[in-house]
Amino acid sequence: MLNSTRRPFISVEQIAFQKRGDSIIFASHPFSESPLLLVSGMGRSGTTVLRNCVAAHPKIESLNQESNYIFDLMRNAHITMDNDFRVKNLVVSKDQFWRQHQQLILNLHWPQKSLSNKPAKPVISTYSMLDPRAALAMLAAFPKLSICYIVRNGIEVVSSYASFKNFQHIEFTKCCQIWAARYDMIQLITHNPHGTLLRYEWLNQRRDLFQAGLTEAFQKCGLDFAPHCLSPLETRFHPTKFHGESRSDAKDLDKRKDRWQWWTDEQRHQFTDICGTAMQELNYTIPWLTP
Helix, strand or coil: CCCCCCCCCCCCHCCCEECCEEEEEEECCCCCCCEEEEEEEEHHHHHHHHHHHHHHHEEEEEEECCHHHHHHHHHHHHHHHHHHHHHHHHHCCCHHHHHHHHHHHHHHHHHHHHHHCCCCCCEEEEECCCCCCHHHHHHHHCCEEEEEEEEECCHHHHHHHHCCCCCCCCCHHHHHHHHHHHHHHHHHHHHHHCCEEEEECCCHHHHHHHHHHHHHHHHHHCCCCHHHHHHHCCCCCCCCCCCCCCHHHHHCHHHHHHHHHHHCCEEEEEEEEHHHHHHHHHCCHHHHHHH
16 A cells, blocks of 8 residues: 655755756756855864854855765765776766765755845855765865865864764764775875865964964955954864863863873774874874884
C-alpha cells in the first residue's frame, strides 16, 4: 500500500527558470556577480572566530555557519570534470556546468525570498571545509572567489579533537591523518592568488599579522579592512580540558601546544610519522624531537 503521507514532488512551476532556445536554465541569482569570500580550515583551528570576524564586516552578507555541503558537492564536481569520459558525456558545456553549480550553491545558501527585504551588500561569505579538488572546483564556478584559510599547530588540533565532545569518537591516528592531509590544501592556498593563509597563533601573539591577513582577504574582494572585524577576538573561547590537564592550564590558550605531555609514547611516534613532514614545512616544532 502506498504511503499517502509522503512529501509531494516539487513541480516545475515552483522552480524559477528561464527558457532559452531549446534549453531550460535557472534564473540568475542576485549574487551571481558578487565576490565570494569563503572561510575554511580544519575544525578546532580557529574557524569559528575567523568566520565571526569576516561576518562582522558591514559590507559583507555572511551566512555565518558551517556549509560543508559545498565541499561534498564541489569535490565531486571536480572529480567529474577531471575525467575525460565524463566530460565527453556532458549534455551541457563546461561553462554551463560550472555556472549551474554556482547557481545551485547560491540558491541553497541564500534563498532569493530571504533577500527581498535586505539591503544589498557588495560581498557574500560563508564557511566550508575544503580539499584541493573542492577548492579548484569553487574557483571554476566562482571567478570572483577569495579563500581565507586558517591553520593551527597539529599538536594543538589533534589534542583538541581528543577533548572536544563532537570529535572524541575519532581515533588518534585518524586525527593525525586528517590534520596532515590539510597540508596539500595549505600549499594550494599559499601559491594561489585567490588564497590567504592565516595562523591560529596570530590570534594571541601577533594580532597585527592576523589583521594584515584579514585585510588582504578583504582587498581581494574589493573591500577595505573594518576595525570592528577584530571585536570577535575578545569574546572567543571554546573551552576544552584535556585529560591530565589542570583547569588553569586548560584556560591558557598558549599552553595548548604542551598537551603532548599527556600523550603515550606510541601516540608521539604515530604523530611524528604521520604529521612530521607537514609540521616541519609549517615551521611548527615537535618538542619531543627537539634537543
